[in-house]
Amino acid sequence: MTLELEGISHRYGTETAVDGVSFGVASGELVALLGPSGCGKTTIVQAIAGHVHPTAGRIRLRGQEVTDAPPEARHVGLVFQRSTLYPHMTVEENVAYGLAARDVGRDSREAVVSEYLGLVAIEEQRDAYPSSLSGGQTRRAELARALAPQPDVLLLDEPLSALDRALRERLRDEIARIQRETGVTTLFVTHDQAEAMALADRLVVMSDGTVSGIGEPRALYESPPTPFVASFLGRSNTFPATVIGSDPPMVDVGGGTVRLPRMDGRRSPGDRITCHVRPAALSVRSADAGTAADESEPSLCGEVVRVTDVGRHYDVTVRAEVGAELIVEHTGAPPVVGDRIVVALPERGLTVFGG
Amino acid sequence: MSHPEAVSGGRPIRAPELLVPAALGGVLLVYFALPFAAFLTRTGTANVVSGLSTPQAREAIGNSLLTAPVSTAIAAVFGVPLAYVLARRSFPGKRLVEALVILPLVVPPVVGGAMLLTAVGRFTPIGSVAVALGVPLTDSLLGVVLAQTFVAAPFVVITARAGFGSVDERLEQASRSLGYGPLSTFRNVSLPLARGSILAGVTLTFARAIGEFGATMMLAYNPRTMPTRLWIDFIAGGIDATVPIALALLGVTATVLTSIQRFGRFPSVIER
Incomplete structure (x- = not known):
């Protein structure tokens, strides 16, 4: 398993957000973390990325325990629901930002940037500032920035939820293609069961901070393990x-x-x-x-x-x-x-x- | 559905929506502009150049140009990090810390100066040690800096805090996940994105520091700065005697304000 979560629990003050969540994501797999809003999905993502230190449990990346490691010491790519492109940098500078931190030399940086801008099909926006990008281009640029340093795991936290329906479906297919071409291990967080079923190799369904069911989409749909999974998947x-x-x-x-x-x-x-x-x-x-x-x-x-x-x-x-x-x-x-x-x-x- | 008779009663006149607020605001603007205009008409009667070339005036200008930038720098070096912490973390007692930041703003400067005297005055433990070391904290340039910093520093804390608060924390999280530590993230992301607000705060702090009078009077009546010199000129020679220093003070403040704004490329101190 590239990513393993073991008994992750987290409390915000006295509020329990996540309670004993365990699952794994195999190398190259695309797993969707699915659940209604407020079920603890984002806390899980934040814990994997290292922005939240879980109250209990262990996280392993490529077999190495990283529970106590700071975010910069983990190789995790992150895309949020709202854009986090840096408005004071061009698309190229945004994508190169993560490469500079990972000691990619100045000469090879430009080639890598070109490669990933090509992958997400926004070469023409290379010198544009984020404020001039469309919603879809913004998502693509963020994917390129997250993927360019070749992370162990790509975390996508509701990346399509803020977009309109047609664009959402087009980008969903694009994410599937990009994931296939790069083979990056991906955890895709969403509250949209159709999106999750269309994209994922496996689903992890959460409700109220706990895992309600894990399995292949079709199997979970047809023989749900819990009433919650049954009603949430359709x-x-x-x-x-x-x-x-x-x-x-x-x-x-x-x-x-x-x-x-x-x-x-x-x-x-x-x-x-x-x-x-x-x-x-x-x-x-x-x-x-x-x-x-x-x-x-x-x-x-x-x-x-x-x-x-x-x-x-x-x-x-x-x-x-x-x-x-x-x-x-x-x-x-x-x-x-x-x-x-x-x-x-x-x-x-x-x-x-x-x- | 509208009532036809209501329309036919008279031609409806569409009044500009902002007429009332603009009129009210205009009163205040006139009140702001009037003293400026009245004061500037006095400048013809006074000899500004000779007024500024006296040794006393030159000393005061020199002292102000030395102390105000130092106070502003101190306020920025300690205030911007404080602003960042206040924008990013909630902790027990945060309300108290915030109140403490506001305190120098709401305390009258003269009272602030009196309080400073009780803390660092010549006969207090801190003050006497400083005197023994040869760096007295009252009636010295250091005293001027202490007074200016106390009164002016809240501006940079408050505006910078608002600036950091408007930077989405996820931009910083993305930077951390892209491989940058907290310090590099602050330098690469938080600082540039909050730059406009920080510069606005620095500008306000400088303007407040160079014009500081009340606390400076209490803590360091000597050596003279431009505001304390202006007071002495007023006592000795009336309003016309203050014109040269007052114009110089206005000039310095205006120059610094415009150059910081130009250099910082942000549209306005307030807007943003």
Whole structure:
């Protein structure tokens, strides 16, 4: 692991910002640190960069412990949400600034600057001052400045959050390309799950100062380890169920029996549990037609309470008899509010949380 | 929806939005300008050149031109770091420190001078040691510097602090992460970006120091500086006798102000 965090905790006064966070980033990997604002992401970044000294825990860069080292002794590239280009220096001087500190000779400095300005495609702005750059050029110049000294780790703290949507998506692809071309180990901090899923090799999802889930984006999306991960990575339906047996794992949902692909933890028959399923994994059919066709298919009965046209599909909200509201993504002709309806549950898309 | 009758009642006249504040401000401006104009009309009646060529006047000018820059330099050397700490850190008792910085500004200079006398006067522990060492802290150029620094130094602390406060701390963090220690970061990033405010503070400090009268009177009536000389000329010869020194004082202050502003390339002392 190029970057390792072990049990990082930090308090600001009596306020606990981060509590026992551990994860690693492998060489060349792009990991997204994802969570809502105020969950402690920025404190983690500040701790890795050395601008915050964590109350507890250890940080290792390339196997060397750096927890007590000052920022300048760590090889970490940093890009913040707001521009930190130096307004009294040109783009070239900004990029060369970090090279001068790392003892890159004056002659080779210019070549390195050219190389990185080329990488981020802003050679023409070389002699411009930051105040004359557009939002996208500013981001590119900052990436060049952070990358030029060839840091062990590149930390991007919400680098796209202040930009408008179109520019954000274009730069997201640019960051992916630049990361691929340089192979720099990257920790990308964001509160935007789509951005994180699109960019990252792995996700670290945080909530309330703790890690809520770590894994590949698709795996976390499809079988989230916690209700928080389930709801933060996308829309999530939850409904209550009762355990019937654990081998094979079977649950009772509103009178029907569902066999689950897996069920973590020890559970005994009679335990009340919460099931989670994505709206896209559900389908609806009319209650009177074909109810008898397949009795074995797990399903929930309910009444349509709302139908919303969101363009690509309809969001059909169903109040199920088990006492939960489910949202179903439905294409084709939508049911009508008040219809009695059957929601089919896919076995593969169900995840179970305790309690 | 507007009521048609309200519009048809008379042609609406669009008054300039800033008319009232501009008129009020204008009163103050007139009040500022009037004494200047009145005083300058006096200059014709007095012989400025001969007034300035007396040994007493030349001594006073020399003393002021020596002490005010020294006081300003002392204020900057100790005040700018203090301003930086105040802008960057919160710590227990910070309110108290801030109050202490303001104190010389709100205490009348004469009272400040009296307080300085009780601290470094000839018969105090500090003062007597200094006298024994041959560097008396009262009635000496050193005393003038002490009085000027006490009264004028808050200006550079307050303005520089505002300047450092407006520099985003992340610019410094970026510099540290690019491989620079705290001192190089201060020199490369914080100082250049706060330069305008620091120069404004230095300018204000100098202007205050060279014109310092109250505390200087208490602590070092001798040797004379331009303001204390001016007072003696006034007592002896009335208002016309003060014209040469007063003009010289104005001239020096204006010259230093404009050259610092030109050299520092910032638009205005207040603006920013």
